[in-house]
Amino acid sequence: MDKNIPMQSPPNERPNLPDGERVSVEAVRSLIRDALAEVGVLPVEATTIAELMSEADLTGADAHGVFRLPQYVRRVRARGLNPRPNITVERIAPAVGLIDGDNGFGHLVMARAADMAVTMARETGVAWVGARRSNHAGSAGVYAAMPAAQSMIGIYSAVASANHMAVWGGAETLLGTNPLAFGLPAKDGALVFDMATTVVSYGTVKNYALQGLDMPEGWFVNRTDGQPLTDPRRAAEGLLLPIGGYKGSGLALMLGLLAGTLNGAKFGRDVVDFNAEPGRECNTGHFIIALDLARFMPVDAFMAEVDRQLHDLRQSQRLPGIEAIRLPGDRRQQCRLERLRDGIPLSKNLLSELDGLAGQLGIPPLMRGT
């Protein structure tokens, strides 16, 4: 924490895009579908992936949406990602599932996992589904929201697809930003809280680099001397810092063992950097929990009580200089509504990269305008 501005707002994960454009979510989905179909993904599965990737764009998880499309395509073409997976599902206990993703898109694997968890939890009250041989699935919040849309509570975690953090005190990047996300049912869909166990996500760092902005101190340190590193283009020389020091490091470790090791997926030094090695299978692990809250109380009663509590927090006295208290999910909901209406803002760099990709693949370019 920066002690000079202890009550700073969440870091801006989307620096302003003065030179960018807004495009409609339908145009984004169409580009994703076309690109994936072109590299061999079944149309129905390409539609699912496009839906889930664009959901990340809509909800403000910009580093997990269409931004990833060129990388995914590169991995499929390098045979590091299987476009036609035979995803297999095993119910290893009445309330536990284990999915083998056959190296397919993480989006497909985790959508299956969420479905399975909800189906089992209807019977057993709670269910846990792990996945191995999966891949990057995008935004954690998208999956935590799935049980929530079925009036259940969702909890999601994963081993990140590259290591950018050291164990506390260490100088080697052996841990990832391993996220933790919660989804609770709410009147307008889901109340979602989604956090990386690092101070910021690596996608944010990439966005800063793209925009030519310096990072605040407290995000990164140099590997050699542990001193602050603020140039995002030098991120590869640094260590992304965990939240709460040794706590965030410990949390990333525990989540990694549960999402990775327990499922027979990669963890620690074995993690494959999905950017650096496009041709190598990642064996990414995740887990999702669905809890049927209707076993505890009527869903409406729970939602009303959560509403009452959030309202009280939102109306509580503020520190000087704070204009409004923002709660988990607030930005997400606002962002979604605004972007459905006004389009998804994409930077000039990303637009030109996506145009290049469409050219290479011989598919229609991203349609501009909203």
Added chain:
Amino acid sequence: MDKNIPMQSPPNERPNLPDGERVSVEAVRSLIRDALAEVGVLPVEATTIAELMSEADLTGADAHGVFRLPQYVRRVRARGLNPRPNITVERIAPAVGLIDGDNGFGHLVMARAADMAVTMARETGVAWVGARRSNHAGSAGVYAAMPAAQSMIGIYSAVASANHMAVWGGAETLLGTNPLAFGLPAKDGALVFDMATTVVSYGTVKNYALQGLDMPEGWFVNRTDGQPLTDPRRAAEGLLLPIGGYKGSGLALMLGLLAGTLNGAKFGRDVVDFNAEPGRECNTGHFIIALDLARFMPVDAFMAEVDRQLHDLRQSQRLPGIEAIRLPGDRRQQCRLERLRDGIPLSKNLLSELDGLAGQLGIPPLMRGT
């Protein structure tokens, strides 16, 4: 995070006790048993509580062990805590339990919850048990370790028994240090990671006050101006800071809704401060998850793989100035062995408080020596 020493060790939760003494764990248990029996707790239940409280002392969670005894006794005498609860257990789904603690000791409630979770998880693979009308249960790690001792994975959380944190941006103490703990089976019992969602636990702050030490900047801010507050005796004027800023605040909120609201227990402004209001029922909520890892792979194979990963992290390159990499559970295990052998260090102040308590209750004083 203090940017000048970004790689600092975990804060010292146990400042040196130059004027204290070490006492044997058996003496601590004996005092707890006698005191609780004297205020009406059944002997068999007093034994269980003494075991679990002293386990906190052994494992270094000093603010959750015998340190709490005078407060618990005060609450029982003020009729704020029921010494003879009729704890009821309901299996609300094949894999979900809900316990009503009848306002008894949290230790009894959560030991029952852990047992129930393990029993159900043997059948269903995973189980979730919530509790309401409970009380402070001491160290989160003690409960997460219970499934781990049965070769399962344990996850525990609770609504803290007083609010010391504001929602991010707020100036009112409406959130607690709501902890999250994980327990994994390991050869010597359990690998436990236990964290508060605040930078430090409130018990640590109390310990600093007892020792007359200043707190580092970054732990607390003033409610009026948001500036650093370092005098632990003025903690009541301040806000304990969450880890990772808005992230820790969001995590405490989510855990609080799941451990509190979902179980029909208190959350937010409704939380009863268990120090300030000794005669009022707290209705503390908790939850515990047990996951039967044997459904995924042989327990030995999992433990061996976790060992291999931890060994690799422990041996990894260190930042300059770091003598050794400490992993979750390391301090806990070392501390337990050392204290079993050498006794539990108690400060002069605490010893005299415990002697006073024994005098009041007419029970034998804490036996000195190890």
